[in-house]
Amino acid sequence: MISLLKRHTGKLFLVLLLLAWCAILLAQPALGNLIKEFGLFSGLGIIGAIFANATGAGGGVVFVPFFNYLSFSAQSVVATSFAIQCCGMTAGALTWAAYYQRQHKQDGYWKALPSALLLTVPSSICGIGFAQYSSQSKLLLAHLWGGAHNLHIAFGSFSILLAIAIFASIPLMKRTHFKKDLHTKDLLLLPFIGFVGGIITAWLSVGVGELVAVYLIIRGFNVTMSIAVAVILSAFTVWSALPYHIFVSESVVWQVVLFAGAGAIIGGVIAKYVVLAFSVQRLKLFFGLWVLILGVTSLPIL
Structure with missing residues (x-):
């Protein structure tokens, strides 16, 4: 019985999450009006979570x-995005973790996954904490982009740089042989990328997963493994960021989260199958174009 529960922990957690969502939904007053006004956000959650968990990028894009x-x-843009991602990235992380345990735990090409997470998760959480609770972070944000009110400019600039990095990494995905072990420079660079990515994620609700995934792919690690690392890392990161927006900024739009979060759970579960069913290069190309368009249209030049 215990071994059976261990094998299906992820599925059990998702079932409990679904039951909790149903209970919360049924407890809402004026349920019909609520569904009519916010129900379509479920579709947004599904789309965002599929992109996020199939490419390693956060659903914030x-x-x-x-x-x-x-x-x-x-504040509400970032806070609500974090809350939705807590649903979608958790579902995706559990799905990828179960896939690793069942099929790739003894695979040499996936050997770096636990070490990469140990190097990036703590540093990313530290970056989140610095960005959210340090006054120096606010000064840095004001210096770089003129403050939080210029979120669209910051998001647009980061998206364009991310799209360029994605396009640059696409030719590397044709490799058939991959690195298996982290080298000394990886032990230094991954925590640094995790910390900087955590700061960017706190500001934009996207960043750390994308940066780590692109870095691992460029370094020559297995593409699917790199995506799995990014998804699991992002799940830890968004959960560490959410308490600030619940108790300090109080900016989460919970009606949106109620529906988009449910959609994100569905998208997070099926995203792995999207990755395994389609060419990773095509997914990255499509995603890169999407991010580039979003980045350009977010800037005040249009």
Whole structure:
């Protein structure tokens, strides 16, 4: 019985999450009006989570521009995106972790996954903490982009740079032989990327997963393994960022999260199958073009 529970821990957690969502939904007043006004956000959650968990990028690349379009405040854009990602990235992380345990635990090409997470998760959480609670972070944000009210400019600039990095990494995905072990420079660079990525993620709700995935791919590690690392890392990161927005900024739009979060759980579960069913190069090319378009349209030049 215990071994059976261990094998299906992820599925059990998702079932419990679904039951909790149903209970919360049924407890809402004026349920019909709530579904009518916010129900379509479920589709947004599914799309965002599929992109996020199939490419290693955070769902913020979908949620942030959409919420900006709806004229959410800068704080609410980031806070609501984090809350939705806590649902989608958790579902995706559990799915990828179970896939690793069942099929790749003894695979040499996936050998670096636990070490990469140990190097990036703590540093990413430290970056989140620095960005959210340090006054120096606010000064740095103001110096770079003129403050949180210029979120669209920061998001646009980062998206364009990310798209360029994605396009640059696509030719490397044709490799058939990959690195198996982290080298000395990886032991130094991965925590640094995790910390900087955590700071960027706290500001934009995207960053650390994308940066780590691109780095691992460029370094020559297995592409699917790199995506799995990015997804699991992002799940830890967004959960560490959410308490600030619940208890300090109080900016989460919970009605949106209720529906988009449920969609994100579905997207997070099926994203792995999207990666395994389609060419990774095509997924990255499509995703890179999407991110580039979002980045350009977020800038005030248009």
